[in-house]
Amino acid sequence: MNRADPTTAETNFLSATDREFSVEEVAEIQTLDATMAGTESPATPGAEPSETATTEIEPKPHKLPTPFPSLPRRPVSGRYRSGGMGFQLELRVDVDGRRPVRKVSGDFYQLSGSTVSYFGSFVVDAPVLTVLPNLIMIKGIGRYTRSAGAPKIRISIPRTFVFAAPAPATVQFFTLTNQPGALHVCQYVSAYFRTVQYELDKVADVTTPVFDHYNTGSLPSGGPARNLSVISGYAEAGVEFQATGRNDVIPNLEEGADARWNNSELHDSMERHFSQWRDIPQWAVWEVACQEHVLGTGLYGIMFDQQGKQRQGCAVFHAGIGGTTSDKLRLQLYTYVHELGHCFNLLHSWQKSLATPPQADRPAALSWMNYPWLYPGGPSAFWNGFAFQFDEPEIIHIRHAFRNDLIMGGSNFAVGSALDNSHPFDENLEDNSGLKVELSVEKSGKSFLFGEPVHVKIKLTGREGRTVHPYLHPNFGLVQLGICKPNGDVLVYRPLMDHCVMGQAVTLGPENPSLEDVIYCGYGKDGFYFDRTGFYQLRAIYNAPDGSRVMSNILHVRVRHPVSVADEDVADLFCGQDQGTLLYLEGSDSEFLKHGNECFDTVLEQHADHPLATYVRLIKGLNMGRVFKNIDTKERRIYVRKPQPEESVKLLSRVSDVAESIGLDAITVDTVNQSIADAHLRSGNKAAAEATQKRIKTHAKKTLAGAKIA
Amino acid sequence: MPVLHIDLREGFKEDDVILYLGDREAVRRSGVTTDLTISHAASLEVQAPAGPSTLRIEVPKQQVSSSTVVDPAETPFVAIFLRDRQISFHQLKEAMPML
Numbered sequence: 057m058n059r060a061d062p063t064t065a066e067t068n069f070l071s072a073t074d075r076e077f078s079v080e081e082v083a084e085i086q087t088l089d090a091t092m093a094g095t096e097s098p099a100t101p102g103a104e105p106s107e108t109a110t111t112e113i114e115p116k117p118h119k120l121p122t123p124f125p126s127l128p129r130r131p132v133s134g135r136y137r138s139g140g141m142g143f144q145l146e147l148r149v150d151v152d153g154r155r156p157v158r159k160v161s162g163d164f165y166q167l168s169g170s171t172v173s174y175f176g177s178f179v180v181d182a183p184v185l186t187v188l189p190n191l192i193m194i195k196g197i198g199r200y201t202r203s204a205g206a207p208k209i210r211i212s213i214p215r216t217f218v219f220a221a222p223a224p225a226t227v228q229f230f231t232l233t234n235q236p237g238a239l240h241v242c243q244y245v246s247a248y249f250r251t252v253q254y255e256l257d258k259v260a261d262v263t264t265p266v267f268d269h270y271n272t273g274s275l276p277s278g279g280p281a282r283n284l285s286v287i288s289g290y291a292e293a294g295v296e297f298q299a300t301g302r303n304d305v306i307p308n309l310e311e312g313a314d315a316r317w318n319n320s321e322l323h324d325s326m327e328r329h330f331s332q333w334r335d336i337p338q339w340a341v342w343e344v345a346c347q348e349h350v351l352g353t354g355l356y357g358i359m360f361d362q363q364g365k366q367r368q369g370c371a372v373f374h375a376g377i378g379g380t381t382s383d384k385l386r387l388q389l390y391t392y393v394h395e396l397g398h399c400f401n402l403l404h405s406w407q408k409s410l411a412t413p414p415q416a417d418r419p420a421a422l423s424w425m426n427y428p429w430l431y432p433g434g435p436s437a438f439w440n441g442f443a444f445q446f447d448e449p450e451i452i453h454i455r456h457a458f459r460n461d462l463i464m465g466g467s468n469f470a471v472g473s474a475l476d477n478s479h480p481f482d483e484n485l486e487d488n489s490g491l492k493v494e495l496s497v498e499k500s501g502k503s504f505l506f507g508e509p510v511h512v513k514i515k516l517t518g519r520e521g522r523t524v525h526p527y528l529h530p531n532f533g534l535v536q537l538g539i540c541k542p543n544g545d546v547l548v549y550r551p552l553m554d555h556c557v558m559g560q561a562v563t564l565g566p567e568n569p570s571l572e573d574v575i576y577c578g579y580g581k582d583g584f585y586f587d588r589t590g591f592y593q594l595r596a597i598y599n600a601p602d603g604s605r606v607m608s609n610i611l612h613v614r615v616r617h618p619v620s621v622a623d624e625d626v627a628d629l630f631c632g633q634d635q636g637t638l639l640y641l642e643g644s645d646s647e648f649l650k651h652g653n654e655c656f657d658t659v660l661e662q663h664a665d666h667p668l669a670t671y672v673r674l675i676k677g678l679n680m681g682r683v684f685k686n687i688d689t690k691e692r693r694i695y696v697r698k699p700q701p702e703e704s705v706k707l708l709s710r711v712s713d714v715a716e717s718i719g720l721d722a723i724t725v726d727t728v729n730q731s732i733a734d735a736h737l738r739s740g741n742k743a744a745a746e747a748t749q750k751r752i753k754t755h756a757k758k759t760l761a762g763a764k765i766a
Numbered sequence: 767m768p769v770l771h772i773d774l775r776e777g778f779k780e781d782d783v784i785l786y787l788g789d790r791e792a793v794r795r796s797g798v799t800t801d802l803t804i805s806h807a808a809s810l811e812v813q814a815p816a817g818p819s820t821l822r823i824e825v826p827k828q829q830v831s832s833s834t835v836v837d838p839a840e841t842p843f844v845a846i847f848l849r850d851r852q853i854s855f856h857q858l859k860e861a862m863p864m865l
Contacts (some may be wrong), residue, residue, distance in 0.1 A: 356865040359803045398803050429862050
């Protein structure tokens with residue numbers, strides 16, 4: 057019984073849930089839409105098909121029935137996937153079948169060696185459909201999460217009979233000048249656009265049955281009568297919910313002494329009981345049936361997961377919705393589906409303008425995401441017209457949103473930006489490289505003073521026999537270091553100088569169990585990277601010789617506010633292009649960095665006991681221990697400043713004395729001690745050199761002997 | 767004295783909210799922010815005079831205020847929404863659910 061207004065957009069003809077649409081019908085509707093809009097279909101790229109096209113579908117004259125009925129064709133809508141190396145494409149075609157929204161979308165995955173990572177997404181908002189007797193062709197221009205050199209798309213799908221296997225989709229990309237780009241042949245995977253692992257647990261004290269299904273014809277509604285469960289409700293939206301088979305009963309004690317749940321307790325319970333739980337983006341969601349939340353019986357459900365990787369779990373509360381009457385079962389179905397809708401990053405119907413980017417509010421939507429109590433005309437009007445479905449923009453989002461705006465653990469709630477949302481530092485989907493990269497700092501509390509040089513240790517380990525390269529520092533271009541600033545901006549650390557290397561292979565094993573290096577990442581081509589107080593995240597990508605892109609852990613560090621006047625003064629003296637360059641170069645005599653050296657001299661004169669003075673002694677001491685050559689172009693001479701071993705020892709010894717107290721990493725301490733030893737040797741003090749050598753813990757080598765630097 | 771249950775729902779973001787019943791300030795809250803997942807910011811209970819009285823809300827940072835007549839004996843629950851700088855009051859016999 058459909059009592060909704062047939063003239064409103066809410067009752068788009070294609071919104072009917074009780075029938076499937078053939079591709080001919082959809083193409084005819086597309087033609088009618090274009091006619092009513094007074095526009096022609098957009099120009100299509102690429103070569104014309106060899107078969108006779110029937111893009112203009114006109115009403116056919118009545119024919120006498122043929123002796124044999126025409127065999128039905130299989131719908132072409134669904135999910136397809138290409139194979140092979142390089143880039144794989146997961147394609148979603150949505151042009152026929154149940155509630156088609158006339159979109160095409162896809163996700164790219166990059167296969168590098170033994171790792172698979174998400175690369176980006178696209179959507180074709182207005183595809184042009186060409187229906188041939190044996191072929192469907194879809195053309196359009198995509199909207200991408202990354203810049204695309206060939207943004208035009210042509211998709212060809214042979215039409216097969218329902219009793220035959222589905223045909224693959226051939227996807228050809230073109231430049232704007234119609235030059236062919238990449239070609240992907242995508243095998244049919246599923247009639248569903250998404251597949252999500254779904255787990256429903258309950259708490260032991262829930263007094264009413266957990267929801268199973270509701271017959272929508274039990275009470276007046278706006279759609280066809282049918283038995284609906286959470287799983288079939290989402291199936292109608294084009295999402296396959298695969299039950300994990302785990303249904304934990306959670307002990308009462310996890311909800312705390314007050315017998316009611318708060319959001320922290322729910323999140324903790326999710327981590328304990330969700331069999332699929334991982335703090336990464338993944339197509340998996342947890343729902344738990346509880347009795348009551350701390351906000352009282354008026355809270356029917358909540359998507360509580362708004363920390364870390366968000367939207368992975370939700371809860372429903374039977375104190376408000378439990379029961380076995382038809383209205384209660386209806387309320388349960390609505391609540392269970394509604395909360396999962398938030399996990400898909402859907403906002404309430406009247407607050408779509410609060411999304412990023414904002415959309416139009418739809419307070420009169422007959423949707424799972426609206427409130428019956430806020431619907432115009434009140435709950436009765438809502439329930440009488442509600443067909444137990446999402447509205448069309450929500451269907452488009454669920455089926456075709458960019459992956460990270462939809463996937464659980466992807467973008468934060470309400471962030472569904474259509475802007476470039478590439479995440480090169482996202483976790484790999486698969487990593488069979490046999491390698492592990494770790495970032496760490498030895499600072500207490502992983503925190504740095506404002507202005508303090510940030511040094512990070514990087515360590516590579518792996519399976520015995522694995523071949524790797526030893527160039528762990530970003531200087532060599534084979535490791536990228538991403539820095540997420542407190543405001544969420546992600547930058548890739550770009551060292552001041554690129555170093556080219558000949559290439560060297562190392563085999564991991566008992567002689568080389570691991571490789572380590574230390575990275576000064578405070579200053580580079582983009583200036584100072586830790587230029588504000590707050591919390592930062594760092595992650596490295598190691599590009600292995602076989603092409604694998606190995607992700608490190610995420611290292612969390614904090615830059616603290618200056619506490620004293622001295623802290624402020626020293627931070628000011630450390631901030632400057634000259635100073636950043638001197639820290640990167642580990643000191644220099646260059647006259648072009650004179651101002652920086654003068655600032656550092658002021659630190660030693662006026663703040664000799666300040667912790668950051670140690671870093672000044674470090675770089676000056678290392679510099680004094682080296683030769684420094686100046687080229688005078690006027691006199692055409694090279695002036696060589698010889699090492700100053702006594703001055704070097706004097707400075708570096710003070711560094712060595714306080715290294716542990718300021719949290720200097722072990723590799724830098726070894727470097728300091730090696731320089732002191734070398735300086736003693738130059739001074740002729742062999743005994744002191746040997747004594748210093750003994751303090752060096754060479755358990756890891758910074759660079760391997762023989763590595764050539766061009 | 768009857769109790770009036772007030773739910774601040776949509777549209778609040780680190781706001782100061784002052785509620786008046788009749789001619790007196792009934793309650794004041796700061797840092798009121800809507801949780802978008804349940805469209806709820808705060809739940810307040812205030813003692814109300816018997817019979818109808820005027821409920822007034824002020825949200826200084828957003829420079830909005832509005833008032834309505836409430837009768838706790840009839841509708842003891844009031845849900846307040848703030849959208850596009852317009853305040854709407856929903857007076858109910860039962861609390862408006864949140865989900």
